[in-house]
Amino acid sequence: MKRALLLIWILTAAVAVQAQSRLVFNEAIPVSFLIKQEAAGNSSQVNSNKLIQLLTEGGTTTNKSGGRPSRKPEFVVRLEQQARIAKAGDQLQIKVQLQQIGVSGDVHYRGFDLGSVLLPEQAKMTVRLFNSQQKEGKRFSLPALNLKPNGIVALETTVPDTANSQGYTLKVEGLELVYTHADVQELEERISLIKDYYAADATLNKMLQDVALIKHDDVDRIKQQDQRLSDMEEMLKKLQDKRFSDKLSLNQYDPQRYVAKANQLNQLVKERRKAVNHTLATLDQQFYNRGISLMARNNLAAASTYFVKSLEVNPRFAPAHLQLARLDFMSGNVHEAAGRTRDILTQMRVDPETQQMALGLAHDIYSSFMAEGHAHNSRGDYRSAVAAYADARALCSTLGGLRCNMPALNDGEGRAVYGYYRSMVEEGKRSLSRGDLAQAEQMADDAYTFQRQYDYLLHDATDAAELQGQVKYQYYVQHIDKGRQAMKSKDYRYALEQFESALALEQGYTFQPVRELSNLLQQAAKPVLLSQLADGYTLAMSNRLSDARAVASSAENMRSRYALERDTEVQAKYIELRDRIFTQECLNVQADYDRHYQNAKALVSEKKFIAADQAYQAALNAAGAKATCTIATFTAEDGRATIADAVAYQRMLEETNRMVATGRYTDAIQRYNEAEQHYLSKSIARFGLDHISLYNFAREQSKLAFTATVVDHFTSIRQEKAALQLLANLLDRGYSKGKTKKTQQQLGIQLAIKDVTSGQTETAKVMAASYTQGDKKLKHLSKAYEKERKKLAKG
Secondary structure (H helix, E strand, O other): OHHHHHHHHHHHHHHHHHHHEEEEEEEEEEEEEEEOOOOOOOHHHHHHHHHHHHHHHOOOEOOOOOOOOOOOOOEEEEEEEEEEEEEEOOEEEEEEEEEEEEEEEOOEEOOEEOHHHOOOOEEEEEEEEEOOOOOEEEEEEEEEEEOOOOOEEEEEEEEEOOOOOOOOEEEEEEEEEEOOHHHHHHHHHHHHHHHHHHHHHHHHHHHHHHHOOOOOOOHHHHHHHHHHHHHHHHHHHHHHHOOHHHHOOOOOOOOOOHHHHHHHHHHHHHHHHHHHHHHHHOHHHHHHHHHHHHHHOOOHHHHHHHHHHHHHHOOOOHHHHHHHHHHHHHOOOHHHHHHHHHHHHHHOOOOHHHHHHHHHHHHHHHHHHHHHHHHHHHHOOHHHHHHHHHHHHHHHHHOOOOOOOHHHHHHHHHHHHHHHHHHHHHHHHHHHHOOOHHHHHHHHHHHHHHHHHOHHHHOOOOHHHHHHHHHHHHHHHHHHHHHHHHHHOOOHHHHHHHHHHHHHHHHHOOOOOOOOHHHHHHHHHHHHHHHHHHHHHHHHHOOOHHHHHHHHHHHHHHHHHOOOOOOHHHHHHHHHHHHHHHHHHHHHHHHHHHHHHHHHHHHHHOOOHHHHHHHHHHHHHHHHHOHHHOOOOHHHHHHHHHOHHHHHHHHHHHHHHHHHHOOOHHHHHHHHHHHHHHHHHOOHHHHOOOOOOHHHHHHOOOOHHHHHHHHHHHHHOOOHHHHHHHHHHHHHOOOOHHHHHHHHHHHHHHHHHHHHHOOOOOOHHHHHHHHHOOOHHHHHHHHHHHHHHHHHHHO
């Protein structure tokens, strides 16, 4: 209800206002402007001349079918200039409009109307208000206005009716159309668009011819067809992006039938795209079908090519794999066919029909392997038979749906395996009888490996083991004979190697051993061991102790291995090596001790007492590392004790510097004072070390905050003179005077009290000046001093 009442009130008020406005002047005047080539007077004329030149170059005429005129083009811009005055109480409502704007004349280019782009961008004018006596009451100089095809409101304002007259009039003067560079650019773009429109006709016609040549069923060149179609789609999009239809109003004038041709081409391209995409999506099936067709015509080579192409598109397309496996089988490549068939049935998802066909082919392949194995068995070619039966068994074990004749397979394989095994053993025996031990050993190893491979058939066979034992025994005898020959020529190392090889064979096999082998080993080992011990002694003498120890360890193992622990000659040489190693170790320890001790003495002479203390300790550690050498260490102990006080002093100074570096300024001052007390109490000057006072130490510090803390310290212990001098130095080095305000004030108070106590008679101002030496940075001290003196004087 409230909303309804409010609406009625608003409508009533609007009617009342409207009723109170009275029209006192209303004038509509048509205005025309002839635009033609003229001498350039301003920028607008320059731009309009450019428009005329563009129209001239384009052969613009006033009709759609005329030829090039012999005169310069020209056109007329027409508009209606409407001025109105309405009186509302004591106010005049003024409104000036430009409307019904249009262009006529030479405004066509190759049949297309350019009138909409020949409108000027701007207009200028002056509006004058006159009263009934034709006296000017108001002048409005309007800025450049942007023209619009549907008109603009140039002026809309209200002025007071001071004359209360009924004869008001408006005059629009100096109306000027302004052409800008934007007008020229717009015309250039429209002419270029029209040229593109006519050029597009040839492109559309060519594309309409080319799209008919796109063959979606040409699977061999489908990628090229797809690319050609993509190029057409891209070209068509470029044409569509130009928006000829919208910008040139082709629904009204389309001399080249662009819209119809573009729609037709768009439809054909979409149809071809749908067909090509379908071919690409099913390309594996397309190639497969082509291969089946060629296979039906017995063109197997070409069919194989298309099946391969199908797999290049889809590597897991089982039907194509199956056909290639069938072609392999037909051409005698049975192993390749078996591999493909196994992959189809074990690694791919296949439809029931393909699975049955693959199982059928697998059975044919299995039968082929079995037939091959039987044929080789009958010819005595057991090795080839074993391979054929192995292929058949592998196929049966991996393909669950394959029905195999296992009794026949087991029987054929058993005969082949045993026949091949016996042939290897017999070949080894023949080689052994010829003395060709290497070949005999190889055949024994091969037979033994083959036996382990087919353990389920040859588990109880002993032929290979017996052959291997016979071969190893011959090697065993050879090693012993070679060792004996080497002993005669005193090549004990080689003899020992041969006897060791014989011993390894004796321990690994069960043949009858040679009893004297242990004595031969001991006889060969002793000279080798003595030579090693001599080499070890030489190494120890050369201070190559790690090598000497390794020799000693190896010699100990040899003594135990060859039962030479009680041999007196060996024992003597071993003890000699051991003692030499110990002696050399002690000599090395003494050398380390002496080196560290001499280094400590040099550091003492350089007054580097902390480093010297560490060097003395290093000497003691070196001696302690080999306590059994009983190195005399009293020189290092005495030296360390002698410099202990100096070491403690320098460590205090080091700790002070660390505290300063880490901002522990109060602790640093305390530690420095302790160092000073230590210096005096322990007479550190006897070590040639000089001690500087805390004042000088702080003065030389780069950390100004530490120096400021020392100033506070001197103030707190009432060493005002030192505090004042250090404070002045601190401020001269750039320290902020604001940070020293409290210190200055405290120092000023203490100096005032000290002067009053001592009976100082000079005035406070004079004394303050003597303390600050006129330094403005010490003004807080000066003020505090004078204030405290006055306070004490009153007291």
